[in-house]
Structures are given as structure tokens and as C-alpha cells.
Amino acid sequence: MSKGKVMVAMSGGVDSSVAAAVLKGEGYEVVGVTLQIWPESKKEGGENLCCSLSAVEDARRVADTLGIPYYVLNFKDLFEKKVIDYFTLEYLEGRTPNPCIACNRYIKFEELLRKALSIGMDYIATGHYARIEFDQSAGRYLLKKALDPRKDQTYVLYGLSQLQLSKTLFPLGSFTKTQARQLAAQLGLPVASKPESQEICFVEDNDYGSFITGRVGREAKPGKFVDTKGKVLGTHRGIIHYTVGQRKGLGLSLGKPMYVVKIDPKSNRVVLGSQDEVFSKSLTASDLNFISIERLEGPIRVKAKIRYSAREEDATVTPLDSGKVQVTFDRPVRAITPGQSVVFYNGDTVVGGGIIDM
Amino acid sequence: MRERFVYLDHASTTPVRPEVLEAMLPYFTQKYGNASSLYSIGRESKKAMEEARIKVAAALGAQPGEIYFTGSGTEADNWAIKGAAYANRKKGKHIITSAIEHHAVLHTCQYLEREGFEVTYLPVNEKGLVSPDDVRAAIRDDTVLISIMFANNEIGTIQPIAEIGKIAGEKGVYFHTDAVQAVGNVEINVSGMGIDLLSLSGHKFYGPKGVGALYVRKGVKITSFMHGGGQERGRRASTENIPAIVGLGKAIELATLDMEERNQKLIALRDRTINEVLKRIPHVRLNGDRQRRLPGNVNFSFEYIEGESLLLMLDMKGIAASSGSACTSGSLDPSHVLLAIGLPHEVAHGSLRLTFGEENTQEDVDYLLEVLPGIVERLRAMSPLYEEKEGSQCTVKK
Numbered sequence: 001m002s003k004g005k006v007m008v009a010m011s012g013g014v015d016s017s018v019a020a021a022v023l024k025g026e027g028y029e030v031v032g033v034t035l036q037i038w039p040e041s042k043k044e045g046g047e048n049l050c051c052s053l054s055a056v057e058d059a060r061r062v063a064d065t066l067g068i069p070y071y072v073l074n075f076k077d078l079f080e081k082k083v084i085d086y087f088t089l090e091y092l093e094g095r096t097p098n099p100c101i102a103c104n105r106y107i108k109f110e111e112l113l114r115k116a117l118s119i120g121m122d123y124i125a126t127g128h129y130a131r132i133e134f135d136q137s138a139g140r141y142l143l144k145k146a147l148d149p150r151k152d153q154t155y156v157l158y159g160l161s162q163l164q165l166s167k168t169l170f171p172l173g174s175f176t177k178t179q180a181r182q183l184a185a186q187l188g189l190p191v192a193s194k195p196e197s198q199e200i201c202f203v204e205d206n207d208y209g210s211f212i213t214g215r216v217g218r219e220a221k222p223g224k225f226v227d228t229k230g231k232v233l234g235t236h237r238g239i240i241h242y243t244v245g246q247r248k249g250l251g252l253s254l255g256k257p258m259y260v261v262k263i264d265p266k267s268n269r270v271v272l273g274s275q276d277e278v279f280s281k282s283l284t285a286s287d288l289n290f291i292s293i294e295r296l297e298g299p300i301r302v303k304a305k306i307r308y309s310a311r312e313e314d315a316t317v318t319p320l321d322s323g324k325v326q327v328t329f330d331r332p333v334r335a336i337t338p339g340q341s342v343v344f345y346n347g348d349t350v351v352g353g354g355i356i357d358m
Numbered sequence: 359m360r361e362r363f364v365y366l367d368h369a370s371t372t373p374v375r376p377e378v379l380e381a382m383l384p385y386f387t388q389k390y391g392n393a394s395s396l397y398s399i400g401r402e403s404k405k406a407m408e409e410a411r412i413k414v415a416a417a418l419g420a421q422p423g424e425i426y427f428t429g430s431g432t433e434a435d436n437w438a439i440k441g442a443a444y445a446n447r448k449k450g451k452h453i454i455t456s457a458i459e460h461h462a463v464l465h466t467c468q469y470l471e472r473e474g475f476e477v478t479y480l481p482v483n484e485k486g487l488v489s490p491d492d493v494r495a496a497i498r499d500d501t502v503l504i505s506i507m508f509a510n511n512e513i514g515t516i517q518p519i520a521e522i523g524k525i526a527g528e529k530g531v532y533f534h535t536d537a538v539q540a541v542g543n544v545e546i547n548v549s550g551m552g553i554d555l556l557s558l559s560g561h562k563f564y565g566p567k568g569v570g571a572l573y574v575r576k577g578v579k580i581t582s583f584m585h586g587g588g589q590e591r592g593r594r595a596s597t598e599n600i601p602a603i604v605g606l607g608k609a610i611e612l613a614t615l616d617m618e619e620r621n622q623k624l625i626a627l628r629d630r631t632i633n634e635v636l637k638r639i640p641h642v643r644l645n646g647d648r649q650r651r652l653p654g655n656v657n658f659s660f661e662y663i664e665g666e667s668l669l670l671m672l673d674m675k676g677i678a679a680s681s682g683s684a685c686t687s688g689s690l691d692p693s694h695v696l697l698a699i700g701l702p703h704e705v706a707h708g709s710l711r712l713t714f715g716e717e718n719t720q721e722d723v724d725y726l727l728e729v730l731p732g733i734v735e736r737l738r739a740m741s742p743l744y745e746e747k748e749g750s751q752c753t754v755k756k
Contacts, residue, residue, distance in 0.1 A: 073666060114740065115667055117668055118740030118741070
């Protein structure tokens with residue numbers, strides 16, 4: 001008996017391959033797909049991008065090994081609009097976006113899900129390390145951290161709606177990476193020893209600067225480095241090349257370590273400060289999504305995380321009249337970066353999150 | 359997931375006929391000689407190849423000495439276009455083609471543009487037809503080649519080849535036609551139609567993959583394509599692929615022999631499909647010309663749905679179809695052919711090509727008609743575009 005039909009988004013990597021294998025083993029009817037989201041690498045042999053031809057070939061080989069149907073779906077136009085354009089505009093605005101969050105929210109769990117449901121699938125699945133549980137008492141689907149805290153990917157999934165969570169399966173939520181690799185090897189999947197991808201999938205060689213100037217069609221405009229008092233310290237190469245908290249690659253020798261504290265697109269200035277000045281105690285966030293609660297009625301205590309790799313910090317989230325929230329940390333946190341997301345946790349459970357304004 | 363398998367993608371490729379396979383088999387393991395060798399099994403290969411050449415020539419109304427075997431239809435297109443362009447560079451650097459050519463022609467022309475040639479891409483009308491008057495008007499003193507496909511691979515439109523050939527002949531410009539989709543489906547006579555160069559591909563008419571041919575009218579100057587040994591009269595070096603060439607010969611012979619009978623059957627399947635789909639499904643249009651189209655070709659655009667989802671669902675029901683040319687269906691960008699006949703981007707996305715072949719039956723059409731309306735309805739029910747459309751209709755009614 002089939003437990004239902006699942007469309008698994010396969011990148012050709014270990015995690016999504018194992019996800020497909022696990023679901024098949026559990027008795028689902030599994031269809032594998034790879035999202036073609038960006039034109040193939042222009043460089044010969046540029047093969048680490050997750051939508052490259054070699055990724056498709058790897059995913060197809062895995063699907064063949066598992067004996068599941070496999071398709072390549074074209075999401076190029078939508079990806080360009082919802083992820084690439086967003087990514088580019090954010091940098092031009094002096095912010096540091098997280099394109100994976102946009103891709104999950106608008107591509108994988110919205111358009112791919114819609115497509116899957118429209119062709120008669122019951123669920124979609126990915127190789128993300130996270131868990132979904134239904135909380136009977138609250139009548140809500142909960143997003144919970146992976147059992148392996150080092151692999152937990154809930155930070156990039158906080159944007160999922162109740163409907164999306166109800167139609168999504170994360171079969172790796174209780175796996176460690178080592179277990180996933182072992183299972184891949186046991187099943188003879190041809191990608192068991194493939195290295196992990198870390199970089200943003202559409203940016204070659206992790207070179208954001210060239211990517212953005214290539215998209216915009218002109219070089220970034222140089223401007224002034226200033227200190228927090230407004231004193232000019234030197235010339236920067238264009239605001240797209242910097243992110244808050246950055247110390248390396250400033251090209252200045254100021255006699256003491258200086259960090260990017262703020263980027264101001266209006267004046268085209270990059271503000272530098274001392275180690276202390278990179279720390280702050282509060283932020284505001286917008287474009288919010290809540291999962292464990294329907295909406296934020298009053299201040300709540302949470303653990304908040306301001307980057308994928310940041311530590312969780314004790315904080316209070318307070319709703320503001322504007323529909324935004326204010327997050328006040330118990331202790332100052334380092335390098336709060338506009339454009340990144342802040343995600344709120346209650347223990348293992350994702351409360352919600354939003355995009356940092358300032 | 360599938361119970362039944364109905365293959366409706368013959369424009370993409372066809373199965374090898376049993377008689378063709380049978381003719382090919384001895385040349386793998388018994389008669390394996392190199393056609394260039396002087397001893398007996400070499401001569402046997404040579405003889406088989408020349409017999410195949412005669413069959414290809416006969417099917418086209420050409421002389422055997424005018425037929426060159428290639429590795430594919432794409433290779434034949436590349437050779438014809440680059441070969442004619444390079445060999446006649448002294449005369450000029452201008453090439454005329456159409457906007458709806460196969461990529462084997464279009465991308466070759468684009469390559470030549472980067473090499474300093476100038477290319478005119480003629481538009482087509484809403485049925486996908488090139489106007490002979492446009493061809494005449496585009497010819498310049500320095501035009502070295504006209505390349506217009508015989509029949510379109512996506513929408514099946516058959517071009518006025520004889521008229522274009524006549525104009526080319528009058529003006530003294532070489533005329534190449536990519537006849538990959540036409541051979542075996544349409545009567546072709548190269549001399550009567552004024553064709554100087556013609557490309558064909560074995561696997562489109564129940565022959566094997568990996569073999570094609572280029573017809574080069576005697577006296578037409580083109581450069582050699584592959585340099586090496588003296589095969590194909592020194593014009594296309596490579597050890598000849600004898601089994602495939604034998605298969606191509608047999609296939610073209612059979613395809614020409616029963617063409618009329620097969621076409622009657624294909625036209626019946628095609629026309630019933632067209633009529634029934636137009637009747638049963640709303641918001642659908644037939645792309646291409648109703649009459650001047652390949653006997654097995656059907657191409658619809660279903661508004662408010664994506665061709666991609668449609669193909670997936672048909673595949674799950676065991677129906678093999680495509681949204682355009684197979685060469686691009688991995689990517690599913692909107693077809694340049696459908697855009698050229700004036701379809702808006704979003705309608706071009708919702709297209710479906712069904713191409714019938716000799717093993718298809720009316721039962722296959724029954725099955726298609728049983729499955730397709732439900733799939734279209736389901737996809738539309740889930741489509742935000744369709745909701746908007748239906749929504750706006752409601753507003754109008756109020």
C-alpha cells in the first residue's frame with residue numbers, strides 16, 4: 001500500500017538523495033525532480049553549482065538507482081525574479097540577503113509545491129535537516145530543529161506557512177550527516193562521498209561582487225569609508241563588496257582593527273567602527289512569519305538567531321504598531337546585519353522569524 | 359504508475375523497424391569489414407554502403423554521387439551551411455534563413471555571424487509559413503545561401519519549397535533545406551524543387567540513430583567538413599558507420615515505398631485528434647497550418663497551463679509527448695517557433711506536441727482523448743492564471 005505520492009526535490013547531493021531513498025523505503029510513491037533555476041555555468045568545468053548539468057546527471061543517476069521517475073523542471077524565470085533580482089537589489093541597498101530563504105519560501109515550498117499538487121502529488125520533500133510535527137492541542141503544524149543540532153537547517157525554513165508545512169516531508173530530520181552518508185553508501189547511491197556544498201548555488205567561485213556587477217552591467221561606485229563620527233578614513237570599492245561585521249578586505253591600515261558597522265546606500269558610505277561598536281542590543285524586523293503561534297499578540301521571550309551560523313541569544317520580541325517587531329537581546333550581539341533573517345526559537349520549536357531591517 | 363504506453367513523439371525519434379534492424383545486424387559481427395579495405399569483407403561493406411546510397415538518392419530524385427553520409431541530421435545541417443558559406447566567401451557573406459529553423463540551423467547561422475557573416479532571419483506568418491516574396495526581397499548580390507526548412511519540427515508546417523527553390527535558382531543562390539522532418543513523410547524531388555543541399559536523419563523515419571545524409575547537387579561548391587581519410591570522396595572523413603548506413607538505406611526505402619498508405623492513416627489519426635481536442639477542451643488553439651502540415655503532427659497551446667506539468671501528467675499516464683522539440687524539452691524555455699508565429703510568452707509555455715507514427719492506432723487516440731481533458735481541467739483548476747481569468751469573467755457578468 002502506498003502511503004501517498006511525494007515529489008522529492010533532488011539536487012544531486014547526498015542529503016536529497018537519501019531523502020528520496022528513505023521515503024521510498026517507507027512506502028511512498030516517489031517522484032524525483034531537479035529544479036533548473038539558473039543557466040548552466042558559463043565556465044567549462046564549473047560544476048559545483050547546484051543546478052549545473054552535473055547536478056542533474058547525479059540526481060538522475062540516483063533516481064535510476066532507486067528506480068523512481070525523474071524529471072527536470074524549469075524554474076529559471078521565476079528564480080531570476082524571486083531570488084536573483086531580490087539578491088541583487090538587496091546588495092545594491094547595502095543589505096546582505098540570504099537567497100536560500102527566499103528560494104525556500106517562494107520557489108521550493110510555493111511554486112514547486114503548487115506544481116506537485118497540481119499534477120496529483122500529495123506531498124513534497126527535501127533533504128533539509130528539520131522536523132515537522134502536528135501539535136494537536138494548538139491545532140498547528142510545528143517546525144522543529146533537526147535531532148542533530150550541528151546540521152539543523154530550520155533557520156532557512158522559518159518562512160513556511162501552515163499549508164506548506166502540512167504538505168511537506170523532511171525525512172532527514174532525525175538523521176545525522178554521518179548516518180545519511182552511511183545510508184547512501186549502503187544503498188549504493190552514486191553520490192555517497194560527494195562533498196558538501198556551502199556556497200550560494202548561483203554565484204560562481206563565491207564571487208558576489210562580480211556576480212552583482214555582472215547583473216547590473218556596471219562596476220560598483222566607489223565611496224567613502226567613514227568612522228562613526230563621520231570622519232573620512234579612505235575610499236571603498238562600492239557598497240556591494242561589504243557586509244556588517246566584516247574586518248578583512250577593507251584595504252585600509254588604521255593602526256587598529258576596524259569593522260564594518262553600517263552601510264548607507266544613500267550617501268554611498270561604509271561606516272567603520274571598533275570591535276565594541278559592532279555590538280548592539282536590539283533590532284527591528286519585518287516580513288514576518290509565525291509558525292507555532294498564529295500572530296504575536298504581546299512581548300514573548302525567545303532564543304533568537306541572527307545568522308545561519310550565529311549562536312542563539314536570549315531575547316524579547318515585541319510587536320510594533322507598524323506590523324514589524326522589535327527584538328531586544330539580553331546581552332549585546334555581534335554584527336546585526338540588515339537583510340539577514342532573525343529566527344525565534346522556543347526550545348526545539350521555531351516560533352517564527354523575519355528579515356532584519358536595522 | 360503506468361499501465362499503458364502510448365508513444366506520440368515520433369518527430370523526436372522513431373523505433374527502428376524490424377526489417378531495418380535485420381538488415382543492419384550482419385554488419386556488426388559478420389560483415390564487419392572496413393569499407394576502404396581491398397579484401398573481400400571490405401568490398402562487401404563498400405557494396406552495402408553504395409546500395410544504401412542508391413536508395414537514398416532514389417528517395418530524393420538525386421544521383422548516388424550526390425549523397426554523402428554523415429553522423430546525424432545536425433551534422434548535415436552544419437556541413438551544408440558552414441560549407442557553403444566558407445566555400446563561397448569570395449562571392450559574399452550573406453545568408454538567408456527563417457526564424458523557425460531547428461537549432462542545428464539557427465545556432466550554426468549565429469556562429470557564422472560571429473565569424474563575420476551576415477544573416478537575415480525571415481519572419482513567418484501566423485501559420486508558420488515563410489513567404490517566397492520575402493525570400494526574393496531578401497536576396498542581395500552578396501547572398502551565398504538560402505536555408506529554409508522543408509517542414510517544421512514543432513508545428514509541422516510544410517514550406518513552399520519548390521517556389522523558394524525556383525527563386526533561388528533564378529538568382530543563382532544556393533538553396534539548402536533541412537528536410538529532417540520531411541523525409542519519409544512528404545514527396546521530395548530535389549531537382550524538381552530546385553534544391554541544392556538537403557539534410558536528412560535516419561532515426562526520424564524508423565532507421566537507426568547516429569546516421570544522416572547530406573545531398574549536395576553536382577557542381578555545388580562546399581568545403582569539406584571532416585578532414586582525415588579519403589572517405590565520402592574526401593569530403594567527410596571518418597570510417598564509415600556501415601551498419602547504420604545500411605539501416606538508413608533500408609529505412610528510407612521502406613518509408614518511401616508505403617508513404618501514401620501510411621500518410622492516409624496518420625492523417626486520420628491527426629485530424630481526429632485535432633477535431634476532438636478542439637471540440638472537447640475550451641481555451642485551446644491549434645498551432646500551425648491546418649492543411650499544410652506533416653501528416654503525423656499535432657501542436658496545441660492550452661491557455662492557462664504549463665506544458666511542463668502537462669507532459670509530466672501525460673507521462674504518468676503512459677503517454678509520451680513533448681512540448682516542442684525534444685532537444686530543448688529538458689529545459690522547457692518557450693519555443694522560438696511558437697514565439698515566431700506570434701504566441702504570447704505564457705501561451706507558448708502551455709504547448710503540447712503530439713506526433714503520430716506508423717504503429718499508432720485509433721485506440722491510442724481514444725486513450726489520449728480519455729486522459730487529456732481531465733488533465734487539462736485539473737491543471738487549470740490549480741492554476742492561478744486560470745483563476746484570474748475565471749474571476750474576471752464573473753466580474754464582467756455582474
